[in-house]
Amino acid sequence: MGNQELLNQLQSKGFEAWMHTNDFVCFRFVVPHGRFKGKAIEIALSAPQFPIIPPSGPYFKPHLLPNSGGGGDHPYGGIHEWNKPTSEFQYWSRPFNGWTAGMDVNDYLAFIRTLFDFE
Template sequence: MTTTLPEAGPAGMLAGLAAAGYTVEQRGEFAVFDYVIEVGPRSGETVRIGLALVQDWPLSPPPGPHVSPRLGHPEGAVHNSPLGDEWEYWSRPAANWAVDRTVRGYLRHLRTLFSQLESSA
C-alpha cells in the first residue's frame, strides 16, 4: 500500500512543511514552526514563523510571514499580528510564485527576506 501526501489546501501545506523537516504546530488558521535564519547578518538566530494556511495552496502562497520575536524589516510594511504581541506580520508577498509553487519556493522567499535584515547589534 502506497501512502501519498496531500498536495492541496492547508493539509498539503502542512505536509510540505513537515516533509521539509519542520515540526509544525497548527494554531487555528496558521502553521507555526521554528526557523533558523540561514543568511544575512542575523544568520544562526532562531525565530518562530507563522504562515497563514492557504485554502487554495499551492495556487496561492501565504500572504507573508508572521515573525516572532519582532525584528522589524528595513523595507517597512510591518504590522501587528493576530498571533500575539510578540509577533509581527511582514506584508511581503512571495516573488516569482508562479515559477515555483512549493514549500521549497516559499522557503527561498523567507531566506531572501531574512537576508535583508540589519544586524542585531
C-alpha cells in the same frame, strides 16, 4: 489543499511544524544569514489556498524589526503589529510575486530566506 498541505510539506522537509489554529501553520526556523544569522524564530503562515496561491506575508516571533506600518521599502517598510495569530508575532507585508503553478514549500522557503538578505 491549503494550510494542511502546507503543514504536510513542511513536515516532509523535516521542519517542526504544527497547526496553530485552522488559519495558521507555525514552524521553527533558524535564520541562515544576514543580520539575524543563527537566530531561532517561529514563523506563522496563512495559506488557505496553498499551493495554488502562496501564503500571505510571513508572521515572525519574536518581533525582529521596529513596526513601521504601511509603505516603505524592505527591510524596514510594511512591518505591522497585528494580533494574528497572537500579539507575539509581527507581520511582514512581503507578497511572493511571481508564484506559478507547480511551486511548493521549497520555493516559499527560498523566498523567506531572501527576506534576511540584509545587515
